[in-house]
Amino acid sequence: MARYSNGESVFSRLARLLEAFEDDSPVITVSELSKRTGLSLPTVSRMVSELVERGWLHRDADRRVWIGLRMWELVSRAAPTRELARAAVPQMTELSARIGQNVNLSVRQGVEVMFVETLSAPNAVPTVLRGPGSRLPLHASAAGLVLLAYASPMVQESVLAGPLPALSARTVIEPNALRALLSEIRRTGAAFCPGLIDPGNAAIAVPLRSAGREVVASLSAIVPNTDAARAVVPLLRTAGAQISRELHVRNTPPWQPGSEDLGESGESRHNGGSTPALRHETSLVGFRRAALG
Amino acid sequence: MARYSNGESVFSRLARLLEAFEDDSPVITVSELSKRTGLSLPTVSRMVSELVERGWLHRDADRRVWIGLRMWELVSRAAPTRELARAAVPQMTELSARIGQNVNLSVRQGVEVMFVETLSAPNAVPTVLRGPGSRLPLHASAAGLVLLAYASPMVQESVLAGPLPALSARTVIEPNALRALLSEIRRTGAAFCPGLIDPGNAAIAVPLRSAGREVVASLSAIVPNTDAARAVVPLLRTAGAQISRELHVRNTPPWQPGSEDLGESGESRHNGGSTPALRHETSLVGFRRAALG
Numbered sequence: 001m002a003r004y005s006n007g008e009s010v011f012s013r014l015a016r017l018l019e020a021f022e023d024d025s026p027v028i029t030v031s032e033l034s035k036r037t038g039l040s041l042p043t044v045s046r047m048v049s050e051l052v053e054r055g056w057l058h059r060d061a062d063r064r065v066w067i068g069l070r071m072w073e074l075v076s077r078a079a080p081t082r083e084l085a086r087a088a089v090p091q092m093t094e095l096s097a098r099i100g101q102n103v104n105l106s107v108r109q110g111v112e113v114m115f116v117e118t119l120s121a122p123n124a125v126p127t128v129l130r131g132p133g134s135r136l137p138l139h140a141s142a143a144g145l146v147l148l149a150y151a152s153p154m155v156q157e158s159v160l161a162g163p164l165p166a167l168s169a170r171t172v173i174e175p176n177a178l179r180a181l182l183s184e185i186r187r188t189g190a191a192f193c194p195g196l197i198d199p200g201n202a203a204i205a206v207p208l209r210s211a212g213r214e215v216v217a218s219l220s221a222i223v224p225n226t227d228a229a230r231a232v233v234p235l236l237r238t239a240g241a242q243i244s245r246e247l248h249v250r251n252t253p254p255w256q257p258g259s260e261d262l263g264e265s266g267e268s269r270h271n272g273g274s275t276p277a278l279r280h281e282t283s284l285v286g287f288r289r290a291a292l293g
Numbered sequence: 294m295a296r297y298s299n300g301e302s303v304f305s306r307l308a309r310l311l312e313a314f315e316d317d318s319p320v321i322t323v324s325e326l327s328k329r330t331g332l333s334l335p336t337v338s339r340m341v342s343e344l345v346e347r348g349w350l351h352r353d354a355d356r357r358v359w360i361g362l363r364m365w366e367l368v369s370r371a372a373p374t375r376e377l378a379r380a381a382v383p384q385m386t387e388l389s390a391r392i393g394q395n396v397n398l399s400v401r402q403g404v405e406v407m408f409v410e411t412l413s414a415p416n417a418v419p420t421v422l423r424g425p426g427s428r429l430p431l432h433a434s435a436a437g438l439v440l441l442a443y444a445s446p447m448v449q450e451s452v453l454a455g456p457l458p459a460l461s462a463r464t465v466i467e468p469n470a471l472r473a474l475l476s477e478i479r480r481t482g483a484a485f486c487p488g489l490i491d492p493g494n495a496a497i498a499v500p501l502r503s504a505g506r507e508v509v510a511s512l513s514a515i516v517p518n519t520d521a522a523r524a525v526v527p528l529l530r531t532a533g534a535q536i537s538r539e540l541h542v543r544n545t546p547p548w549q550p551g552s553e554d555l556g557e558s559g560e561s562r563h564n565g566g567s568t569p570a571l572r573h574e575t576s577l578v579g580f581r582r583a584a585l586g
Contacts, residue, residue, distance in 0.1 A: 018367045019367060021370055054308055069373050069400070073428075075365050078360040089411075089412060090414050118382075131375050133365070134370070
């Protein structure tokens with residue numbers, strides 16, 4: 001692969017540039033991009049100009065930089081979760097409209113849960129999620145807890161080994177208590193988490209299974225934290241079972257945990273190695289900023 | 294920007310690679326990628342390996358290549374249409390569940406309409422759309438006709454100058470008839486297109502306006518082509534007006550036609566110049582394959 005004179009590959013610089021777009025402030029100036037990437041202002045300017053010309057980045061009238069629509073299009077068309085989303089969206093739409101609240105589809109990425117589709121309804125409660133691509137720690141969210149409960153023992157142990165950051169006073173950060181919670185989720189087939197992140201919200205999640213009965217994703221709802229919240233559990237179960245059935249009958253395989261599965265690659269056995277740990281930290285910072293902002 | 298020994302930039306090769314992922318067959322082998330890009334098998338193998346290592350591409354057990362989840366995440370988080378989608382999804386969810394059919398959000402890209410969000414409901418009629426990132430020609434789809442009706446005169450003229458490919462016997466390809474149709478859409482504020490692409494479906498679309506009252510997107514529904522289809526028009530109008538109001542009150546600017554706007558850049562005045570024309574051709578080929586497959 002072609003390299004710069006300092007030996008850094010072009011992809012590596014491009015990766016640094018793309019990773020500078022954070023969840024909580026995705027639209028940034030060239031000077032902010034320079035600060036976040038550690039690349040010089042002229043270098044970033046040159047890269048941005050070439051990428052804008054190709055439609056990979058978009059620069060608006062205020063000279064803020066976004067991902068370009070052309071790049072979004074190419075990536076969306078071949079997204080590994082596209083078939084999963086297509087199988088899930090009809091049931092998600094119906095459920096979201098029925099409860100008048102937020103319904104999300106997510107998959108595991110290392111020690112975090114990543115949201116693939118985030119549907120909502122008029123007057124739904126606000127949530128910390130900013131749309132597709134948002135992340136939360138596995139152990140600190142209902143969607144993540146379900147994915148963690150059905151992950152391989154190695155993934156579970158690497159999460160339990162910590163760090164276990166708390167997003168609120170309700171986050172379970174004591175390993176034995178977390179083990180008990182995961183066991184409870186496997187026993188009931190659902191995570192019911194009133195006030196876990198936001199005291200005013202209750203999050204509920206159920207597993208989605210592929211044709212091989214493996215848990216490949218989670219379906220979750222975020223509703224007002226009232227006595228009525230528990231009534232959403234059976235609705236979510238029914239929708240989850242229908243989506244799992246849809247995944248069975250489709251030919252194209254949906255997203256399967258693979259290269260990112262901790263425990264399957266030697267280098268990432270202990271709490272995900274440096275890269276996932278770094279990602280974890282990065283998005284937590286973003287999350288905290290969003291939660292405080 | 295770093296270049297290969299033959300003078301081609303790394304981005305250019307990467308672009309060739311990404312553009313090889315077509316809408317109708319996004320998951321492909323390395324040898325198919327080599328065929329589609331015109332790059333040698335060893336070159337494609339090397340690039341794919343580096344990109345898989347970075348999580349930008351994903352290679353499954355059957356050695357098929359997808360876009361990597363990490364890349365999808367980064368691009369989704371800073372998508373230029375993210376705020377537009379967040380503003381539209383609640384109304385889209387409600388409408389899709391209410392009519393039990395497909396509801397789509399789309400923006401103009403050159404002489405095509407690109408779908409940003411595609412919601413559906415259980416038992417909705419099948420459509421040609423494969424999810425976010427799908428494209429159709431402006432003049433041959435309800436969503437596209439609305440965007441074309443409110444586009445600048447220069448964009449309209451460049452489309453009217455042709456080529457005007459027909460996706461079905463109902464596609465309006467005669468320039469004067471198309472002019473009359475666009476004028477009718479502006480007069481009524483909606484496109485009602487029974488049987489335009491599929492004889493069994495009716496497509497209906499309305500414009501979505503930004504705070505500046507500019508049409509920035511279209512909201513469309515695809516429903517069974519029956520006498521009841523026309524009853525969806527007022528529902529779509531109401532949802533469209535509510536989304537436009539939501540776009541007014543949000544601080545973050547939604548997607549605005551800009552760099553891709555034909556007529557605003559000298560080089561793309563005549564039917565979009567070579568690049569948009571090529572894109573047009575590429576995705577039409579994909580569309581036809583999908584329609585026939």
